[in-house]
Amino acid sequence: MAKLNCDHVIDYLNGTLSKEEQLEFEQHLKTCTDCQEIIEMTGDLPYLADPVDPPAGMKARILSTVFEEEQKKSEEVKRGTRSAYHTKSGEKEE
Ligand SMILES: [Zn+2]
Numbered sequence: 001m002a003k004l005n006c007d008h009v010i011d012y013l014n015g016t017l018s019k020e021e022q023l024e025f026e027q028h029l030k031t032c033t034d035c036q037e038i039i040e041m042t043g044d045l046p047y048l049a050d051p052v053d054p055p056a057g058m059k060a061r062i063l064s065t066v067f068e069e070e071q072k073k074s075e076e077v078k079r080g081t082r083s084a085y086h087t088k089s090g091e092k093e094e
Helices: 002-014 019-031 033-042 056-079 082-086
Strands: none
Touching: 002 019, 002 033, 002 056, 019 033, 033 056
16 A cells, blocks of 8 residues: 555656645655655655646656665665665654
8 A cells, every 4th residue: 555655756746646646645755754755855845836847757767766776775785784774773753
């Protein structure tokens, strides 16, 4: 279920979600640090911006870069450099 919402991050950034889907995704966003990081990296929230055509291609490229980096991170863990996964160990979410 959570995975489906994570897929919505792309549509959310592109501003193509319906009002309902957007609200649903924002609920998911509060609990999903993966999506929060992706949105932070893009640097803006489309629904707050002017209603012009979003640079969808550019954001899609950013997103694929994020996912590639996630894969690299997994590779590093497999090779034994586990410290990459410990950057958040001290953080607690309310
Ligand atoms: Zn998510």
